[in-house]
Amino acid sequence: AIRMTQSPSSFSASAGDRVTITCRASQGINSYLAWYQQKPGKAPKLLIYGASTLQSGVPSRFSGSGSGTEFTLTISSLQSEDFATYYCQQYYSFLPFTFGQGTKLEIK
Amino acid sequence: QVQLQESGPGLVKPSETLSLTCTVSGGSISSSHWSWVRQPPGKGLEWIGCIYYSGSTKYNPSLQSRVTISVDTSKNQFSLRLNSATAADTAVYFCARVRDDDVYNPLEYWGQGTLITVSS
Numbered sequence: 163a164i165r166m167t168q169s170p171s172s173f174s175a176s177a178g179d180r181v182t183i184t185c186r187a188s189q190g191i192n193s194y195l196a197w198y199q200q201k202p203g204k205a206p207k208l209l210i211y212g213a214s215t216l217q218s219g220v221p222s223r224f225s226g227s228g229s230g231t232e233f234t235l236t237i238s239s240l241q242s243e244d245f246a247t248y249y250c251q252q253y254y255s256f257l258p259f260t261f262g263q264g265t266k267l268e269i270k
Numbered sequence: 271q272v273q274l275q276e277s278g279p280g281l282v283k284p285s286e287t288l289s290l291t292c293t294v295s296g297g298s299i300s301s302s303h304w305s306w307v308r309q310p311p312g313k314g315l316e317w318i319g320c321i322y323y324s325g326s327t328k329y330n331p332s333l334q335s336r337v338t339i340s341v342d343t344s345k346n347q348f349s350l351r352l353n354s355a356t357a358a359d360t361a362v363y364f365c366a367r368v369r370d371d372d373v374y375n376p377l378e379y380w381g382q383g384t385l386i387t388v389s390s
Contacts, residue, residue, distance in 0.1 A: 163331075196376035205364055205380035206315065217378070249315055253374050258330040261315040 164188050164255050168248075168262035174270040179240045183265045185233045185250035194254035197226055197235045200264075201246045209248075210235065245269050272297040274365050274381035282359075282388050288352040292365030292381060299323055299346045303368040305377060306339060306350045308361040316361075320373060321348055328373065355388045362386075 165188035175181050185195065193213040198206035208217045210226040213233055223238040237244055250262040278290035292304070305320035319329035321339045329337050333352070341348040352359060362383040369378035 194374060198377075205366075205383050206377070207380075208369070208376055208378050211369065211376040251315075251317075251376060253376055256328055256373070258319075258328075258332075259317045261317065263314045 163257055164191060164252050164260055166250055166252055166260050166262040168250060168265045170265060171263065172266040172268065174268045175240055176270045177240050177242055181237050181240060181267065183235045183248055183250075183267075185228075185235070185262050187231045187233075187252055189255075190230045191252045191254035193229050194252055195226075195228065195233050196251045196253065197224075198249045198251065199244075199246045200249065206249060240267075242269075272367060272379045274367065274379060276363060276365050276381045276384040278363075278384060278386065280385060280387060282355050282386060283390055284356055284388055286355055288350075288355045288359060288386055288388070290350045290363055290365075290384065290386070292348050292350075294346045294348075294367075299341065299348065300343050302371055303373045303375075304341065304348045305366045305368060307364045307366055307377070308359075309364070309383070310358075310361045318350065318352075318363075320368065322373070357388050360386065360388045 167186045169184045195213045197210040200206040214226045225236045247264045247266045273295045275293045282288045300323045303320045306318040321327045336353045338351040364383045365381045366377040367379040369375040
């Protein structure tokens with residue numbers, strides 16, 4: 163199975179900050195990488211797919227980049243509603259599709 | 271707008287079979303792939319498997335010996351069965367739809383999730 167490793171696992175930031183979350187794959191996955199946002203008690207929400215394509219309706223302050231084994235999710239200016247847990251997921255290899263362990267973004 | 275809703279018993283006894291159904295509304299199940307994902311309390315997401323409306327399935331190898339996913343196109347539903355349940359299967363179970371017809375796509379629509387507890 164392809165292992166997805168996110169960093170950091172958690173961190174604190176303030177509204178207005180620019181934040182970056184990193185996701186590394188244990189082997190190359192081309193651009194078959196998605197980012198999800200999950201709030202407590204809710205289902206994950208698809209933010210970005212294809213490593214850099216913004217899902218319809220997602221604010222433009224979210225952006226993704228990377229290819230191969232290293233990927234980043236950037237939030238250009240944190241809003242209060244962005245405090246949540248973020249997961250990356252690879253859908254390149256079906257043995258199985260795997261998620262990162264999550265990055266919890268908290269208010270400083 | 272496609273909507274998904276999980277249903278099933280909230281409590282399952284150890285060694286018994288965990289069964290869940292996902293009802294799809296706002297769209298036909300006769301397109302795309304349909305998936306199950308679970309999340310143990312306080313932990314991350316685990317992809318269980320998926321089914322195409324034609325009935326072809328793909329399962330997580332770690333669960334393959336215990337999992338069956340099926341589809342009922344007449345009811346616009348798909349289902350999950352997990353045999354020989356243990357406490358380690360306690361989790362919130364989500365059903366979801368893959369973004370496109372190809373299975374190699376992310377999960378675009380999700381149900382709200384349902385907590386299944388395995389306990390005597």
